[in-house]
Amino acid sequence: MNDILPIVLSILGALVVVGAFIPVLLKTRKNINRYPGTRDANDPEVRPGGGTATADADQATARPAERTAPAERDLEGVDTTVPDDAAGLETIPVETPLPVAGRLARLRERLVRSNNVMGKGLLALLSSDKIDENVWDEVEETLLLADLGTEPTMQLVDALRERVKVLGTRSPEHVKAMLREELVKVVDPAMDRSLNVQRHDGKPAVMMVVGVNGVGKTTTVGKLARVLVAEDKDVILGAADTFRAAAAEQLATWGQRVGVPTVKSDIDGADPASVAYEAVKAGIDQEVDVVMIDTAGRLQNKVGLMDELGKVKRVVEKLADVDEVLLVLDATTGQNGLNQARVFSEVVNITGIVLTKLDGTAKGGIVVAIQKTLGVPVKLIGLGEGADDLAPFDAEGFVDALLN
Incomplete structure (x- = not known):
């Protein structure tokens, strides 16, 4: 009996200690369930680092204000200024541009000197001794490769075929003149x-x-x-x-x-x-x-x-x-x-x-x-x-x- 009594007393002491901690454990568990969810409005809980959960949640969901497109707001009264172009830039002396007429002549010269596959190819084909279907097929291919487009190509080729057939000419000068006239037509000088x-x-x-x-x-x-x-x-x-x-x-x-x-x-x-x-x-x-x-x-x-x-x-x-x-x-x-x-x-x-x-x-x-x-x-x-x-x-x- 004397041996059992110390054991019983130890068990009772342990139960008392556990009973004292149960409310604390329950309270802690309750807090875990509520954090960071809903809470009493009059008693906001504090997040780590300071600030209430409400304030931090609002801050987390906030978005920077988007730029309002001018098409969607009142544009009256917008302060317009022309900034200083020299800011942060090297000072550049003002140049005198070439006159338009001189610029046109310069561009034409450059185009003439370039590797003009389209014009040279067409003239070579149309100046041959015999202009048959094979030649016309090559003319069409040259124009299509030059990105003239299908419809303009057919229009140009049909016009040239008719004129060559009617005139029966093989003179390079005549062929060049005809080709020029038909090309000018498809480029359309009448457009504004x-x-x-x-x-x-x-x-x-x-x-x-x-x-x-x-x-x-x-x-x-x-x-x-x-x-x-x-x-x-x-x-x-x-x-x-x-x-x-x-x-x-x-x-x-x-x-x-x-x-x-x-x-x-x-x-x-x-x-x-x-x-x-x-x-x-x-x-x-x-x-x-x-x-x-x-x-x-x-x-x-x-x-x-x-x-x-x-x-x-x-x-x-x-x-x-x-x-x-x-x-x-x-x-x-x-x-x-x-x-x-x-x-x-x-x-x-x-x-x-x-x-x-x-x-x-x-x-x-x-x-x-x-x-x-x-x-x-x-x-x-x-x-x-x-x-x-x-x-x-x-x-x-x-x-x-x-x-x-």
């Missing part, structure tokens, strides 16, 4: 290739320059600014390409070279529509002749980016009409350039084409294909990297250069 750069209704003309990545839009805007300055136009540039690193600085540098100011944002990724809006407002306030807006490059199959481009145009039109929308195309891309033109024309109503890298003249037929498909004229062409290597497109001059 003038740029709408005249002030109207007390406001400047507004021009947007669009295109896919890497075709040289910013460079084209800079070169075109030189063309306009050579025509004694007052110009303001708008750097609405806010996503490409250093795009605004590149455009401002082009502007500095001819004494043209640039409206740009110091914030990377700023809303391009806002920048475009401010550029147009600055143009109105300063009574300039032309506002040129450089836009970010975008793939034609990216719906979101194309929608954004449409928004830029709508926002600008709150202040002034967009008189020109120029699509910049790389002539060497051929039929892919035609696909790009179709999509862009649906989004922003293209009014003209700028063809760059046209010194790859084997692809010169894209001029005809685009005009025939869209009814939109090629207004400017570029043949090189020089500052003055951009000029108004002239149908007869282009054909003459192709045929040397």
Whole structure:
């Protein structure tokens, strides 16, 4: 009996100790179930590190305020300033651009000197002693490889076949004259290739320059600014390409070279529509002749980016009409350039084409294909990297250069 009593007392003591801790364990378990879930409003629990669970939850779910697109808010009273183009840039002396006439002659000379596969090939075929079906097949192939397009190619070949058959001539001079006449017809000199750069209704003309990545839009805007300055136009540039690193600085540098100011944002990724809006407002306030807006490059199959481009145009039109929308195309891309033109024309109503890298003249037929498909004229062409290597497109001059 004496041996059992110590054991019983030990068991009772253990039960007393356990009983004392049960409320603590239950309370702790209750807290785990409630944390970090719902709790009494009058007794908010504290999270580690300070602050109530409510405050931390609100902070975790908060989102930074999104930039409100100008198209979706009241744009009245926007403070527009033209920043100092020299800020952070090397001082560049103002240049005197070449006159337009001299630029045209220079481009024609370059095109004549280039490896003109299209013109030389056609003349060689049509000047052969015997023009049979094989020759006409080769003529068709040459034109198609030059990206002339199926319909214009058939139109040109049918016209040439008929004239050669009727006249029965083999003289190289006569063949060249006929080829020139028919090429001029398909290039269509009757299309209006003038740029709408005249002030109207007390406001400047507004021009947007669009295109896919890497075709040289910013460079084209800079070169075109030189063309306009050579025509004694007052110009303001708008750097609405806010996503490409250093795009605004590149455009401002082009502007500095001819004494043209640039409206740009110091914030990377700023809303391009806002920048475009401010550029147009600055143009109105300063009574300039032309506002040129450089836009970010975008793939034609990216719906979101194309929608954004449409928004830029709508926002600008709150202040002034967009008189020109120029699509910049790389002539060497051929039929892919035609696909790009179709999509862009649906989004922003293209009014003209700028063809760059046209010194790859084997692809010169894209001029005809685009005009025939869209009814939109090629207004400017570029043949090189020089500052003055951009000029108004002239149908007869282009054909003459192709045929040397």
